[in-house]
Amino acid sequence: MTMTKIVPTLTVQNLQMHFSARDGIVKAVEDVSFSVAPGQIMGLVGESGSGKSMTAYSIMGLIDPPGKIVGGKILLKDQDLRDLSPQAMRRIRGNRIAMIFQDPMMTLNPVLRIDTQMIEAVLAHQKVSKGEAREMARDALVRVGIASPDERLIAYPHQFSGGMRQRVAIAIALLNKPDLIICDEPTTALDVTIQGQILYEMQKLCRESGTALIWITHDLSVIAGLADAVCVMYAGKIVESGTVQDVLGQPQHPYTYGLIASSPSRNLPGQPLRQIAGMTPSLLNLPSGCAFRTRCERATSVCENTPPISTDGARTLRCFHPMQDAIKLVAEANHD
């Protein structure tokens, strides 16, 4: 790391997002902090219900009641998005922060033509003529690798395949040249070859334009190939974060290790697959202290207290019993 200080595109500090349910308060996002620099790709990993999508929606300001952001800061460059009025936030959304959603089949309006939807996205934020907006839409389609963009512009979403629709969704996200793009599992619904192409193009676009990218997924292999940094979330908290090499190559939190070990590709053929025992706890009824302790092989009585955040270089960790030799364990487990 050089000492020249780059202002991160996005800094999230101690973000807390709660749902008030009938049975109590659901702490969907609890004390989440991270930052993304321009051109950097950050992976946000976790099981379903770990709060990764809710973190994204909090950044976008798209939390609907009964959900509420109750604490923390969301800084875009150095402006706190939580201070903005709904109108001001609307000018940020789709303009400086864009989001790409999971299901490409659902993310485009089925009754509107592609050009209508793209021109609308441009005109919502830029003072240009309709013709210029159309030209920009055409350029964006070319940039995401869509051939014959003029024909494509006048087509309806149902005339596109899943991969093509996701390309269109990415093109829409790129239209207003955002500082930050949040991708909520955008390739989960696609097959692996299409996923590969889209990952490649997203990475290229980010590097070229200096756009920061938050990539939400539960697929560690995607993160390993795509991201620079990674945050692992469990039950609303980031349990481990750092560079991809550190966190995935040398996991220290037992949960991160469990996630890596349960990836089927790590197993030898014929061996039983590994899994993390138990289920994600209900957010209404979390274990005291470390939320992972009921499923953790290394848990002791000390884990009933809230684990401190330890920082080691670029890595942060919430664990009383960090694993120093996880990489060896992974290797040994595979050669049993």
Added chain:
Amino acid sequence: MMNTVIESAETTKSEFAEETPFKRFTRNFFSSKIATAGFITLCLIVLAAIFASVIAPQNPYDLTQIDIMDSRLAPGGQNIDHTLTYLLGTDEQGRDMLSAILYGVRISIIVGVVSTAIALLIGLTLGLFAAYFGGRVESLIMRAADIQLSFPPILVALILLALMGPGTSKIVIALVAVQWAYYARTARSAALVERKKEYIEAASGLGLSPLRIVFRHLLPNCLPPLIVIAALQVASAISLEATLSFLGLGLSVTEPSLGLLIANGFDYMLSGKYWISVFPGIALLVTVVAINLVADQLRDVLNPRLQTQ
């Protein structure tokens, strides 16, 4: 590899390009013979209503053309100087029944369509707002709709007309008042489903204004069930208007609609002068049945779950 993907996408596109959504819709719609018959009948009725003043042998609203001496003539009867044959007979004031029916159908259709259109507009807007904004707005609108729907439509219409008096605009207001709640309910339930879909989230993610999301993105996707209900409601509005006119609370006596014509002839039913009531009755029946046939087919075509391919 890129190229193969794009090529395969091209081929799927050209397959689709042969049949636009509208072509597919018309093909599905006219696949049923009975619906086609209903559609043709409806077209003929609407044309006859539009050109009533051209087709009709007499202007039944023009009192100078009506001769009391010609009253209650049987079908096929002629006036005194044998210049006019009354194909469907005349009523007790000497009006040509055919002309009166043509003009009556015109009034009935205008009242039915206009009241349905206004009710659709009001109900749709309220239903969409209720679904999109939720909370108090929703409770207020939907409770009002519930109260409205808890009364029989004819009762509400009768009370309103008794308060406002007769007249075309009054009956349109009464019909709107009894109809809007259906649209509000349907629009809300359709919008609640659509609202949960990702494209609405994506639209908010683009920073579009709430009004734009409601009218540009939510509305077109909620339309199919509303189109079906509107088509059915035109028919029921026409029958309700006929009922009200029959009861003497509808349109003015000088411009009779179908209901009023039926009511006029009602006194003569048992004295053998059936035509005064029966022919307007048949006209009403055919109109309502034709609209219902078209509406039923619309429902089948627009509801993907009922579609058999």
